[in-house]
């Protein structure tokens with residue numbers, strides 16, 4: 001069961017941002033939702049959390065339409081990249097409001113996290129720096145009882161030390177609760193090892209969906225002298241290339257058949273998630 005997103009379309013005026021998105025989030029996994037700036041990630045997450053309505057399509061949780069069903073809606077929490085909290089409100093009061101909305105809230109855990117991140121919960125939200133706004137929103141996201149937690153750019157403004165701490169806390173929370181986390185981020189390199197499944201969104205559609213391991217198993221860099229590389233890559237799905245001096249490289253997605261003879265001059269290695277993402281989404285003018 002889990003969350004099923006079926007044929008979601010979203011138009012802002014003439015701009016068709018989402019063009020028939022289909023995806024599924026099953027319980028107990030960590031997902032990455034990746035896409036370039038303006039690809040439509042936040043729009044999609046806002047639709048899933050019923051904050052905005054789609055032009056077409058449905059979102060269900062265990063078969064119940066999320067926007068019509070309060071019991072389904074309270075199982076979903078979206079940490080937005082936008083700051084939706086009143087600037088003049090104290091953080092403690094904002095935690096109370098969250099508790100009222102979600103029925104319960106883990107204050108012991110929130111206090112522990114606040115101490116770890118050196119966040120004073122007596123402060124007003126408007127007084128926080130960009131990084132501390134993210135930290136506060138992350139604490140809320142980790143302490144609400146929702147089964148599906150969507151994190152939209154959770155790393156916004158976090159320094160390297162706080163990012164490490166956040167990754168650690170996220171994994172610890174995941175190990176203990178087996179909730180589903182869906183992370184939309186541009187820090188692909190840092191998140192790659194934490195993600196189990198990935199969706200790559202491009203031009204308002206899902207371009208790649210699957211287990212990170214399976215996706216990367218199909219992604220290669222073929223490198224060597226240009227002529228040999230091009231000969232070896234003939235007929236493969238070449239998604240990009242690069243040259244460094246005499247060495248030429250083709251990026252390939254979709255696998256390499258075993259029958260091909262690899263010349264001694266050519267090397268074949270797997271790509272990491274960030275390199276694959278860059279090459280799949282590189283076209284100028286496309287998102």
Ligand SMILES: Nc1ncnc2c1ncn2[C@@H]1O[C@H](COP(=O)(O)OP(=O)(O)OP(=O)(O)O)[C@@H](O)[C@H]1O
Nearest residue numbers: 012015017035036037038039040041042043044081
């Ligand atoms: N309320 C709105 N009215 C009009 N256009 C909108 C609105 N919200 C989003 N858009 C447009 O939809 C497109 C997708 O925006 P969205 O914020 O979903 O992208 P994103 O993938 O989250 O981008 P980023 O990584 O830069 O945050 C953009 O072109 C944006 O300008």
